[in-house]
Amino acid sequence: MTKTVVVLGAGPAGLPIAHYLLRRTAKQHPDLRVILVSPHDTFYWKFASVRFALPGQMGEEKYMVPLAECFASYPTKAFELVIGAAETLDPKRNTVGVRVGEEVREIGYHTLVVATGSRARDDMPWKETGTTEQTRAALTKLQTAIRDARSIVVAGAGVTGVEFAGELGSAYAKTGLKDVTLVGTEVLPLEPRTKDDVRRVAKHELEKLGVKYIGGARVTAEVKDDNKKKGKTVVTLTRSDGSTETLTADLVVPTHGLVPNTEFAPEAMRDGALGYLKQDADLRAPGYQNVFVLGDVGNLQPAQGVNTDAQVRHLMTQLNAYFSGEPTKPYTFDPNKVQLAISIGRDRGTGQLGSWRLWSFLVWYLKGRYLGTNHVEAYAKGDVGGAGRAWPK
Ligand SMILES: Cc1cc2nc3c(=O)[nH]c(=O)nc-3n(C[C@H](O)[C@H](O)[C@H](O)COP(=O)(O)OP(=O)(O)OC[C@H]3O[C@@H](n4cnc5c(N)ncnc54)[C@H](O)[C@@H]3O)c2cc1C
The missing domain is CATH 3.50.50.60 (FAD/NAD(P)-binding domain)
Structure with a gap:
């Protein structure tokens, strides 16, 4: 019987997981069908928004890639892209309600991946503000x-x-x-x-x-x-x-300040203070074995792409065991480790890796030169991970 996996959000957490399910997990589990839900019909490379927010710095093709193009290679039997925002989640009935235009479409799932991240205050375009428009x-x-x-x-x-x-x-x-x-x-x-x-x-x-x-x-x-x-x-x-x-x-x-995109989730799934979704050590929503929570929307780690990338990579390595009904390994991380690369202007930067301060030249070379825009297309199409690194086999 078909197992429908619904992925909510097509940011750096949701988009690579959707690709991975279709490309790799489906090889062992051909009964999977992936539905990717996103209000934004383009993949938005927010890592460079501090630069393209200035007028005339770069063309839109460098930071917005149409999602339909990114997923064009998968058969419709295995994949559906739904352009809409999740408005409700009923984890007891395994359904989400997604607003598509005037309608709210109810979608049932076998497995849910919540990767709806967060948004910036006052509609600042540091991250997606809603739809692409x-x-x-x-x-x-x-x-x-x-x-x-x-x-x-x-x-x-x-x-x-x-x-x-x-x-x-x-x-x-x-x-x-x-x-x-x-x-x-x-x-x-x-x-x-x-x-x-x-x-x-x-x-x-x-x-x-x-x-x-x-x-x-x-x-x-x-x-x-x-x-x-x-x-x-x-x-x-x-x-x-x-x-x-x-x-x-x-x-x-x-x-x-960031605001978590969790309004659709039941109160009990959110942590009290800020409204992020609770995450177990195995990246699931506590109490729901078939609901995974990934990236900025979760409350396990600070909202950083490096943490999202680590969580995504971990889940990728566990999907085969999960769909085979075998035990999965917990996600481990060092809560005290600081990993930051900060671009400062067009040719300088600083950063920290553990207790080391990073050289300005290194930060410029690895980050500031392009702010990742040189990998956007390959990333959006699922070919490479953050900083051009290969995804797990
Ligand atoms: C300017 C800037 C620079 C950054 N630079 C770095 C850096 O250099 N290094 C680093 O480690 N981190 C960096 N970060 C942090 C990094 O961007 C985030 O950690 C990362 O984007 C998290 O990915 P995510 O997919 O979990 O969430 P998000 O990126 O927030 O994506 C969430 C997705 O969910 C979608 N969505 C929202 N609501 C719904 C809904 N109701 N239904 C369905 N979909 C929904 C959104 O459209 C979006 O596509 C930076 C962040 C910003 C803002």
Whole structure:
């Protein structure tokens, strides 16, 4: 009897699993049928969004690949692409409700892979904002605002904030075309789990690009002042001791905080605090042996592509055992290991691997040069994994 595997989400977690099921697992289990559900009809290479958010940096073909093309080689008997968003999940009845236009289509599954990730706040196109049209519109809006602004405040100094400020620095601040200020809650940019010397290098590299860093403060209010300041925004910064200061800018771009795409899932499957889905040690939803949770949507590890890639690779090696009804091996990882490569502008960077700080040249060579756009097509078609690495056999 056909076993339907529904994969929710076609990001770096869902897309490679769908390919792997069709290419490799189906060889041992020809009764599999894969249904891939995605509201975005293109695969979106978000790793480079900090660069293509600036006007005129790269063509859309470098970061959006039509999903229909990526899966064109599989027979319709084995594969269906559903362009829609999951709105409901009933894990007791093994069904998902997917909105396709005006209709909600109920799809039954034998196995479910939830890989719906998260989205950026305020419809920022760091990740998909909904459909491909909505992401395109968000990008155009941001690119136009950047083009027209003389002064830009980047609110949030995590990896996205540092990389985006670096791109703005390279393109504009370095030559005095625009003023760029990065605001972060910590004295140094990046998260506290990153080594101090890496964080100091990040700050120094940004300053070399003309980016001003304001640490220990958060943006707490933005008021458009059309009268006195001719359309400028008055930005209030609040420090941890409660003191405030203001600055003016033409544009404020938020880069902080992600929202998990889990509204469709029953409350009991979510972790209380932030709403991510609970994940067992074997990457399943607790209590549901046929529901896997992968990548940013899960609560096991920080939301990073390297963690998603590791989870995806692990599940790939367990699928044969799972569909054969054999025990699967647990997913293991070191919760203290920091693995980060941060591109800063067009030709510099920094990063950390365990307790090692990565050389700027290495980060530029491995990441910053292309931000992965040189592998996008092969990745989207399932031929290679992150950084061009082969998938497990
Ligand atoms: C600017 C930026 C740069 C980054 N750089 C790095 C880096 O250098 N290294 C690193 O390790 N990590 C990096 N990351 C993190 C990395 O992008 C994520 O960890 C990774 O994208 C997670 O993949 P995912 O598939 O789990 O989730 P997502 O990428 O969030 O994808 C989820 C998918 O689910 C879809 N979806 C959403 N809702 C629904 C629904 N209701 N039904 C069906 N589908 C749905 C979305 O359209 C999307 O395609 C970066 C992130 C950003 C934003």
